[in-house]
C-alpha cells in the first residue's frame with residue numbers, strides 16, 4: 032500500500048521538473064507588450080510588422096530558450112547534488128572512502144613487509160635495551176632506579192635486557208638473510224652504500240641552506256641523511272651485539288680472549304649505549320618526527336607507503352625512475 036508520503040513523492044516526479052514555456056504564449060505576451068508600449072489602445076500593430084516580429088521570434092527564440100534552459104538545468108543539477116551531499120551522511124562516507132581509495136592508489140610502497148617487520152623488531156628491542164640498560168649503568172640515578180622498580184628489581188632488569196638483546200640478535204640475523212637472499216634487500220643494500228653523489232648532495236644542500244642557490248639536491252631512493260642513519264645503526268648494532276655477547280658469556284670469553292678485550296668491550300658497550308641513546312633521541316627523532324617537513328611523523332613504518340607528493344619531494348630521482356618503468360610497461364602492453 033502506498034502511503035500519503037509516497038503518493039506526494041510520486042506526484043512530484045511525475046511532473047516534468049522544468050517546463051519550457053510555449054512559443055505561442057511568449058509571442059502573445061511580446062506582441063501585447065509592444066502594443067502597449069508603442070501604440071495607443073485603439074490602434075493595432077500593422078499586420079506586416081506583426082508578422083515580421085513573429086518570424087524573428089520564431090527563428091531565434093527556440094535557440095535562446097534552449098540555451099537558457101540548459102544553463103538552468105545545469106544549475107539545478109549542481110544545487111541538487113549539493114543538497115544530496117550535505118543531507119546524506121551515507122553519501123559523504125562513501126565519498127570519503129572513494130577519496131581514500133584514490134589516495135591509496137596514488138601511494139607508493141616504500142617499505143615492503145620484511146623491511147617493516149625488521150624495523151619494528153629493531154625499535155622494540157632498542158627501546159627496551161635502553162630502558163633496561165641505562166639503570167644498570169646509573170643505578171643511583173633516581174629516574175632510572177624507578178625503571179628498575181617497574182621491571183621488578185635489578186635481576187629482572189638484567190633478564191629483560193638479555194631478552195631484548197636476543198630480539199636484536201634475531202633482527203640482525205633476519206636483516207642479514209634478507210640482504211643476501213631477497214632481491215629488494217640486495218637492491219636496498221647496494222643503494223645504501225655511500226657514493227660520490229652523496230658528497231655532491233651534501234655540498235649542494237649547504238649551498239641551498241646558505242641561500243647561494245634555490246635548487247635543493249635531488250635524492251634517489253636514499254638520501255645521504257638516510258644512509259648515515261642506516262650505517263650508524265648498523266655499526267651500532269655490531270658493536271653492541273659483539274660487546275654485549277662477550278659480557279653475557281664472560282667465562283667463555285675469558286677462556287678464549289685476554290682480559291683487556293673484555294674490559295674494552297665493557298667500556299665500548301657502556302659508552303656506545305649513551306651514544307646510541309643520544310643519536311636516537313636527537314638525530315633520528317629530529318629526522319623523522321620533529322623536522323618541520325615531517326612533524327609529527329608518519330605511519331609509513333606501519334603500512335610502508337608514502338604519498339606521490341612525498342615521493343616527488345624527497346625522492347624525485349626514484350620517482351622519475353618508477354614513472355619511466357611504468358611507461359615502458361604500458362607501452363609494451365599496448366604494442367602486444
Ligand code: HEM
Pocket residue numbers: 157160161163164165167168189192193196197199200271272273274275276278279300301303304305307308
Ligand atoms: C641498543 C642496544 C643496547 C643498549 C643501549 C645497551 C645498553 C646497556 C647498558 C647501558 C648497560 C650497562 C653498562 C654498564 O654497566 O656500564 C648494558 C649492560 C649489558 N648489556 Fe647491553 N645494551 C644494548 C645491547 C645489548 C646487546 C645486543 C646485548 C647482548 C648481545 C647486551 C648485553 C648486555 C649485558 C650482558 C650487560 C651486562 C648486564 C649485567 O650487568 O648483567 N646489550 N647494556
